[in-house]
Amino acid sequence: MIRVDCVEKSYRKGGLFSKERQKVLTNISFECKPGECLGIIGESGSGKSTLGRLILGIEKPDRGTVLFEGKPVAVRKARAGNISAVFQDYTSSINPFYTVEQAIMEPLKLQGKIRKDDQSKIDLLLHQVGLNPSYRKKYPHELSGGEAQRVCIARAVSTEPKCILLDEAISSLDGSVQIQVLELLMSLRKIYNMAYLFITHDIQAAAYICDRVMIIRDGQIEEIARVEHLKDVQSAYARKLLQMIIT
Amino acid sequence: MKFFLNVLKDKLAALSLCIIVVTVSVGIFAPLFAPHDPEEVHMELRFASLSWEYLLGNDHLGRCILSRLIYGIRPSVLWVFVALVLSVSFGAFLGFIAGYFRGKTDAFVMRVCDVMLSFPGYVMTLALIGILGVGLENILIAFVLSKWAWFARIIRTSVMQVAESDYIKFSKALGVSDIKIMVKHIVPVALPDIAVISSSSFGSMMLQISGFSFLGLGIQAPNAEWGMMLNEAREVMFSRPEFMLAPGLAIILVVSAVNFLSDALQVALDPKLMISKHKLQGLARASAANLQGKEVA
Numbered sequence: 001m002i003r004v005d006c007v008e009k010s011y012r013k014g015g016l017f018s019k020e021r022q023k024v025l026t027n028i029s030f031e032c033k034p035g036e037c038l039g040i041i042g043e044s045g046s047g048k049s050t051l052g053r054l055i056l057g058i059e060k061p062d063r064g065t066v067l068f069e070g071k072p073v074a075v076r077k078a079r080a081g082n083i084s085a086v087f088q089d090y091t092s093s094i095n096p097f098y099t100v101e102q103a104i105m106e107p108l109k110l111q112g113k114i115r116k117d118d119q120s121k122i123d124l125l126l127h128q129v130g131l132n133p134s135y136r137k138k139y140p141h142e143l144s145g146g147e148a149q150r151v152c153i154a155r156a157v158s159t160e161p162k163c164i165l166l167d168e169a170i171s172s173l174d175g176s177v178q179i180q181v182l183e184l185l186m187s188l189r190k191i192y193n194m195a196y197l198f199i200t201h202d203i204q205a206a207a208y209i210c211d212r213v214m215i216i217r218d219g220q221i222e223e224i225a226r227v228e229h230l231k232d233v234q235s236a237y238a239r240k241l242l243q244m245i246i247t
Numbered sequence: 248m249k250f251f252l253n254v255l256k257d258k259l260a261a262l263s264l265c266i267i268v269v270t271v272s273v274g275i276f277a278p279l280f281a282p283h284d285p286e287e288v289h290m291e292l293r294f295a296s297l298s299w300e301y302l303l304g305n306d307h308l309g310r311c312i313l314s315r316l317i318y319g320i321r322p323s324v325l326w327v328f329v330a331l332v333l334s335v336s337f338g339a340f341l342g343f344i345a346g347y348f349r350g351k352t353d354a355f356v357m358r359v360c361d362v363m364l365s366f367p368g369y370v371m372t373l374a375l376i377g378i379l380g381v382g383l384e385n386i387l388i389a390f391v392l393s394k395w396a397w398f399a400r401i402i403r404t405s406v407m408q409v410a411e412s413d414y415i416k417f418s419k420a421l422g423v424s425d426i427k428i429m430v431k432h433i434v435p436v437a438l439p440d441i442a443v444i445s446s447s448s449f450g451s452m453m454l455q456i457s458g459f460s461f462l463g464l465g466i467q468a469p470n471a472e473w474g475m476m477l478n479e480a481r482e483v484m485f486s487r488p489e490f491m492l493a494p495g496l497a498i499i500l501v502v503s504a505v506n507f508l509s510d511a512l513q514v515a516l517d518p519k520l521m522i523s524k525h526k527l528q529g530l531a532r533a534s535a536a537n538l539q540g541k542e543v544a
């Protein structure tokens with residue numbers, strides 16, 4: 001469904017006129033199948049978020065292609081309503097001037113899918129992420145981290161996308177809330193049958209929710225493995241990462 | 248509409264809005280409101296004090312001060328406002344483009360701004376008046392040309408902060424067009440900043456216009472203008488200080504009304520501040536009630 005082919009990305013280092021470029025991603029190729037949960041694991045600075053932005057079509061790769069169902073994601077029509085996202089920083093994920101209701105309405109409005117029954121649709125979405133309808137009129141600064149992230153998840157699933165990119169979606173939450181949100185994500189996946197691209201630096205969380213994990217290091221794919229076979233990964237770096245959790 | 252009511256809940260803001268609306272409408276319809284011709288000279292009435300015929304008295308040429316004050320609204324308030332709106336909108340336009348698209352556009356716009364800002368404001372204005380000639384219009388043109396860069400810089404910074412946030416990223420991922428993102432997400436957030444910087448420069452622009460009128464570069468002699476009235480009264484500052492009062496108070500009143508209103512707008516626009524404000528007012532009411540209780544007891 002999502003096909004990333006030989007993608008490379010580099011950013012200009014220093015000022016506008018300097019020629020020097022920092023290579024962030026090198027030769028990334030992988031595929032994510034419908035309904036699959038693919039974990040993307042790497043240390044911070046390894047280029048995970050950059051890869052995420054390329055998949056969302058916000059930025060363009062220097063070389064290579066990112067295809068969604070055969071069409072390039074950079075074309076708005078191809079991804080409209082089909083790819084959605086949840087980001088790490090829940091404090092800046094919702095427009096501070098929007099109520100919860102307005103925030104969830106945004107993607108629905110864009111699809112032109114507003115009907116009378118949308119009121120009940122918002123209640124349904126809030127219910128699905130474990131919030132009661134009284135949250136509709138609240139502003140983001142009145143929500144806790146976990147609640148804000150739940151609203152972001154509700155907003156992401158509102159258009160029933162085929163794929164959601166979660167960029168460190170649980171990393172800034174506390175331990176117990178992390179587990180709750182993970183459970184929520186797993187239950188939603190059953191309801192909507194979506195694919196997840198789960199970006200994280202936390203192998204444990206990835207192992208908990210994902211079907212396959214992709215380990216990247218310095219912008220290169222180190223290894224792709226099924227979760228069941230995570231124990232017998234080949235590369236030295238992946239082994240080292242795993243060992244750090246076990247000990 | 249709800250937003251408008253929110254603003255009016257604040258008493259000070261409502262009063263400021265009243266003052267501004269009254270000033271502007273009186274200025275626009277000056278011939279209807281002014282009791283006399285502002286340029287009519289009565290030498291026998293020099294420095295006459297308040298009377299029923301001339302409500303605020305007469306100046307050193309026996310002209311009606313009230314009428315001059317009313318006609319002075321046009322250059323002092325209305326035209327300054329026009330110049331402000333022009334330079335803010337031009338600056339905001341470039342600031343939005345530079346802050347949102349970044350990269351080469353940003354670099355280019357900012358270098359142009361740097362060049363504009365490297366001249367001191369007054370020198371720039373004087374130079375432009377030197378080229379274009381004396382007169383109110385030319386001062387206003389000079390204002391627009393020398394101030395937009397400053398606005399562009401500030402607005403760019405405020406846009407840039409917003410443009411990096413995750414909800415913009417989310418909208419981009421959804422495929423919302425750039426223009427829609429700017430209108431829906433960036434303008435509301437940048438608006439309070441714009442309101443504050445424009446209201447604070449409104450005051451300084453009014454005072455600068457008066458300054459240039461004093462130098463004889465702005466509005467020309469028989470025409471009324473508040474700063475010029477103040478300068479005329481300055482000559483008799485020690486013998487008849489009351490002549491400073493009318494134009495001075497008018498300037499203070501309008502400038503403070505604009506500042507208070509922009510503060511109130513900022514509060515009304517921002518949901519975070521709105522709520523804390525309600526709480527504060529609640530607290531104030533509670534303590535006022537307390538005080539009254541004490542007085543009674």
Ligand SMILES: Nc1ncnc2c1ncn2[C@@H]1O[C@H](COP(=O)(O)OP(=O)(O)O)[C@@H](O)[C@H]1O
Nearest residue numbers: 011012024042043044045046047048049050051
């Ligand atoms: N817009 C950008 N401009 C310049 N460098 C960037 C930009 N975005 C990311 N980088 C660089 O790319 C590298 C990877 O960043 P990122 O993808 O955020 O890593 P991760 O999400 O894995 O922590 C970092 O070294 C960062 O400095």
Ligand SMILES: [Mg+2]
Nearest residue numbers: 048049050168
């Ligand atoms: Mg990151």
